[in-house]
Amino acid sequence: MKQTEKGLHPREKSGRVMSENAIWTENLTRYYGRVRGIDGLNLKVEPGEFFGFIGPNGAGKSTTIRTLLGLIAPSAGRGQVLGMDIVRDRKAILARVGYLPSETAFYHGMRVREILKLSADIRGKNCDAEAGRLCERLQLDRERKVEDLSFGNRRKVGIVCALQYEPELLILDEPTGGLDPLMQHAFFSILRERNQRGTTIFLSSHVLSEIRRYCGRAAFIREGRIIACDAVENLARAGARRVTFSGSLKREALPEARDWKETEDTVSFLYNGEMNRLIRTLAGADIRELTVAEPDLEEIVLHFYGKSGEDR
Amino acid sequence: MILVRHEMRRAWKALMIWTLAIGAFMAITLFMYPEMKGQMDSVSALFSSMGAFSSAFGLDTLDFGTLRGYYGIECGNTLGIGGALFAALLGIGMLAGEESSGTAEFLLTHPLNRHEVVTSKLAAMLMQLLILNVSVLIMAFLSIMAIGEAVPWKEVILLHTAYFLLQTELACICLGLSAFLRKGGVGVGLGIGLAMIMYILNILANLSGRAEFLKYLTPFGYADGSEIFSRGAMDTGRLLTGLAMTCMGTVLAYWKYCRKDIL
Numbered sequence: 001m002k003q004t005e006k007g008l009h010p011r012e013k014s015g016r017v018m019s020e021n022a023i024w025t026e027n028l029t030r031y032y033g034r035v036r037g038i039d040g041l042n043l044k045v046e047p048g049e050f051f052g053f054i055g056p057n058g059a060g061k062s063t064t065i066r067t068l069l070g071l072i073a074p075s076a077g078r079g080q081v082l083g084m085d086i087v088r089d090r091k092a093i094l095a096r097v098g099y100l101p102s103e104t105a106f107y108h109g110m111r112v113r114e115i116l117k118l119s120a121d122i123r124g125k126n127c128d129a130e131a132g133r134l135c136e137r138l139q140l141d142r143e144r145k146v147e148d149l150s151f152g153n154r155r156k157v158g159i160v161c162a163l164q165y166e167p168e169l170l171i172l173d174e175p176t177g178g179l180d181p182l183m184q185h186a187f188f189s190i191l192r193e194r195n196q197r198g199t200t201i202f203l204s205s206h207v208l209s210e211i212r213r214y215c216g217r218a219a220f221i222r223e224g225r226i227i228a229c230d231a232v233e234n235l236a237r238a239g240a241r242r243v244t245f246s247g248s249l250k251r252e253a254l255p256e257a258r259d260w261k262e263t264e265d266t267v268s269f270l271y272n273g274e275m276n277r278l279i280r281t282l283a284g285a286d287i288r289e290l291t292v293a294e295p296d297l298e299e300i301v302l303h304f305y306g307k308s309g310e311d312r
Numbered sequence: 313m314i315l316v317r318h319e320m321r322r323a324w325k326a327l328m329i330w331t332l333a334i335g336a337f338m339a340i341t342l343f344m345y346p347e348m349k350g351q352m353d354s355v356s357a358l359f360s361s362m363g364a365f366s367s368a369f370g371l372d373t374l375d376f377g378t379l380r381g382y383y384g385i386e387c388g389n390t391l392g393i394g395g396a397l398f399a400a401l402l403g404i405g406m407l408a409g410e411e412s413s414g415t416a417e418f419l420l421t422h423p424l425n426r427h428e429v430v431t432s433k434l435a436a437m438l439m440q441l442l443i444l445n446v447s448v449l450i451m452a453f454l455s456i457m458a459i460g461e462a463v464p465w466k467e468v469i470l471l472h473t474a475y476f477l478l479q480t481e482l483a484c485i486c487l488g489l490s491a492f493l494r495k496g497g498v499g500v501g502l503g504i505g506l507a508m509i510m511y512i513l514n515i516l517a518n519l520s521g522r523a524e525f526l527k528y529l530t531p532f533g534y535a536d537g538s539e540i541f542s543r544g545a546m547d548t549g550r551l552l553t554g555l556a557m558t559c560m561g562t563v564l565a566y567w568k569y570c571r572k573d574i575l
Contacts, residue, residue: 032575069421072573095423105414107322121314122422161418 020083022047022169022200023068027077030063037063039224040077045202045217047168050195052211052218052232053204060224061204062102065173069099082169095123098162102173102204104154106146112157113142119161127164134160137186152178159187169200176210188214208296235300242295243278244268247287254281258303270295270303315429319436323402331444334394335451338387342455345382379461380541383452384471388537391448391475396507396532399441399479403486403561404503406433407569408493416574426570430491434562437483445476467541474535474546481531481558482507488564491572528553 023045030037038060045051055061066072068081070090079086081093106115112135120127135142140156149157155178162170170191176184192214195201205211211218212232219229228235243257246265251257254277257269271278282290407430410416419429449472456463486503493499514532517523527533527550534550 066574071417071420072575073571091423091425094421097421099421101417101421103414104418106418107318107415108413109322118314118318119418119422122424 020047021045021080022049023079023081023202025068025077025079028064028067028074028079029076030067030072031075036060036224038067041221041224041226043219043226043229045200047200048195048198049217050191050201050215051203052215053202053221054206054208054211054218055221056206059221061221062173063224064221065099065171065204069094069097069171096168098165098167098170100158100162100170100172100175102177104158106154106157108147109145111143111145112140112149115146115157116142116160116164120165123165125165130166131160131164134163134190137190138183150178152180152183155179156183163190163194167199169202170194171202173204174206175203176205176207208294240270240272240295240300242268242293242299243271244291244293245282245287246289247285249282249285253285254278259299270299315424315432316435316439319432320439323436323440327440327443330394330398331447334391334398334444335448337390337394338448338452339455341386341390342383342452342459345379345461346459349377379456380464380467383464383468384537384541387452388471388475391472392478392532392535392537393511395444395475395479396482396511397504398444399483400486400503400507401500402437402440403483404490404493404499406437406487407490407565408495408499411574412495412497420574426572427566430566430569434487434565437487438480441476441479441483445472445479448472467544470544470546471535471537471540474540477551477554478531478535481554481561482510484558484561484565486561488561488568491565491568494575531557
């Protein structure tokens with residue numbers, strides 16, 4: 001997929017104008033006793049975006065989502081989803097949002113078909129046709145009992161529940177855990193179609209490649225705060241690589257290298273410069289082994305944005 | 313309504329087992345009555361003169377040799393204890409069960425207000441108690457007729473109504489407590505413990521005149537077979553205290569659950 005098509009604002013896609021933000025928070029804070037969940041979180045997601053929310057475990061991703069959905073109350077600050085207040089308008093928000101939790105649990109003894117119907121009935125909608133289409137694409141047998149399903153298949157039930165009634169905003173918390181690569185592909189194809197039809201997608205993940213491939217913008221959360229928020233190609237510093245080799249090379253030979261780590265026989269660094277220059281430099285050195293790998297986004301954000309990075 | 317239907321669908325198996333178990337136990341007890349009736353004269357005198365034991369279980373006020381006395385004590389205890397346990401477990405699992413099984417997140421990310429969830433749970437709970445009690449009452453009538461005895465309609469209906477109110481009280485108190493819990497497992501112990509403590513409080517109150525105030529604390533105080541059968545009415549003061557406790561449990565459930573963080 002071309003970068004230019006990713007996560008466009010709906011005005012650019014369909015000419016539709018939406019005034020309010022899909023998600024907006026101001027100093028949103030949640031402490032669990034003394035333990036920090038999120039602290040002064042400022043976030044803005046526009047309607048129609050395919051927005052990535054990245055961060056390591058415990059950074060506050062799920063706390064943010066659960067606060068937005070009214071499962072937990074904020075300790076301070078405020079937030080809006082689709083222009084509505086997250087504390088006051090909980091029910092109205094939930095009527096327009098599809099949510100996939102990071103851990104999906106369903107009622108014991110129920111069949112997939114019954115779960116999907118229950119979810120649709122509570123929403124007062126008949127989603128049979130769409131549920132059928134989604135189950136077919138995700139290869140989910142609706143007659144199975146949920147407790148007999150594998151982790152990945154239970155995930156699919158959650159996905160269909162969230163998508164079947166075609167919500168305006170999809171909030172997905174680590175959606176691809178347990179899905180095999182083929183299913184991940186099918187899932188993201190569905191998301192991309194929905195996004196092209198104007199659905200805002202808020203994708204929480206720690207998988208960099210997912211964010212890179214599908215999201216237009218992304219925010220990086222660390223220790224309960226947003227440390228970077230930008231277009232994904234800027235955030236990811238697209239060419240950055242983690243270079244690790246056994247051999248000898250002086251640091252001065254590559255001044256643009258970051259996070260230079262030397263052990264007894266290996267050297268490792270992040271490189272975001274010209275690839276030819278790297279190859280020429282390495283060719284001149286005495287290299288016995290070499291790996292060039294995609295760093296994880298946390299490394300990039302930490303070393304190119306710095307710990308105290310501001311929202312960008 | 314959708315949620316109530318959903319709750320009832322999930323609950324019907326357990327409800328059927330409890331109903332049949334309590335009903336069958338009462339029927340068996342009743343079927344033993346004709347056999348025992350002939351030998352009751354001496355037993356009755358013995359039972360009513362065992363001092364503290366007799367007062368504890370109301371044997372001094374009811375004549376064990378008549379169907380009314382036998383029903384008030386034996387069958388009352390079966391429905392009293394069985395029903396109390398069922399009600400306590402039902403109430404304590406209602407809200408906490410969703411959280412320990414992880415389904416609270418599923419439910420509460422649908423467009424529902426928290427108070428709607430509590431109302432549905434409360435309705436499903438009362439409906440289950442009603443189904444259990446009406447079924448057991450019918451089984452009791454049929455069993456009494458089957459053994460060829462005249463049915464003491466008024467007293468039996470009054471006693472069963474008292475037990476229904478007792479179960480409602482326990483269930484509502486447990487529902488209130490359930491709103492504070494996150495783990496269903498803790499609740500099971502708490503529910504059973506509460507039901508048993510309430511039962512024991514009534515026995516203590518029966519044993520000593522000084523502990524009679526305990527009858528106001530426990531729903532077994534107004535649902536006491538021996539008193540209802542001998543006086544033909546529930547004690548109004550204790551009943552009103554019980555209804556107040558029922559309301560408090562319910563209000564507590566709404567108050568807490570509408571503020572609760574679902575972690």
